[in-house]
Amino acid sequence: MHGESAALLRTPVLDDGARLWRIAANSGVLDTNSSYAYLLWCRDFAATSAVVEIDGEVGGFVIGYLRPQQPGTFFVWQVAVDRAHRGRGLGVAMLGFLLDGLIEQGVSALETTVSPDNTASIAMFSALARRRGSLLTRRPLFDPGHFPDGHEPEHLFRIAPDQEVG
């Protein structure tokens, strides 16, 4: 990070919700959920979400939750880094920050879904698995027939210790 502003990783607060919505809307890739959804997430799911602050402004976020029927699995709903800050390790850093805290609470696996053509996202989750010495498995989850609006397919990525059974 030589020559670049320091990045602060932290848990989101309610006042970050509007900025998260804006980053998602500007990402050019993500489904933009309602602004209400991001406020709700910052209120109720802050413990499984993270933001990165650069020069006092939020420049990226991860929103996620623990799967209700499988609380040892952390599901990442969305990750985004503002275009100006991409490619300097912030995506992986936010995910690592969250995983480090959640592992202490008994979480052992991360899941997310990725569109097969999202090269940056695939590279980021592959890098995360590699750095943590974990296994990344993938399988189709939502196909175009599940969606009412011509949405692309979404593949389920699961990152877990390679000794995990099942």
Ligand SMILES: CC(C)(COP(=O)(O)OP(=O)(O)OC[C@H]1O[C@@H](n2cnc3c(N)ncnc32)[C@H](O)[C@@H]1OP(=O)(O)O)[C@@H](O)C(=O)NCCC(=O)NCCS
């Ligand atoms: C996906 C995204 C969050 C990655 O954020 P980032 O901070 O730029 O990612 P990182 O710098 O942590 O990169 C992690 C790894 O992915 C690689 N990578 C990142 N962007 C890449 C790209 N466009 N093409 C190829 N590899 C890429 C990096 O080289 C790095 O791999 P390495 O450690 O082997 O060098 C960012 O591109 C983004 O916001 N995209 C739009 C939203 C989106 O698609 N989100 C994911 C779906 S929920």
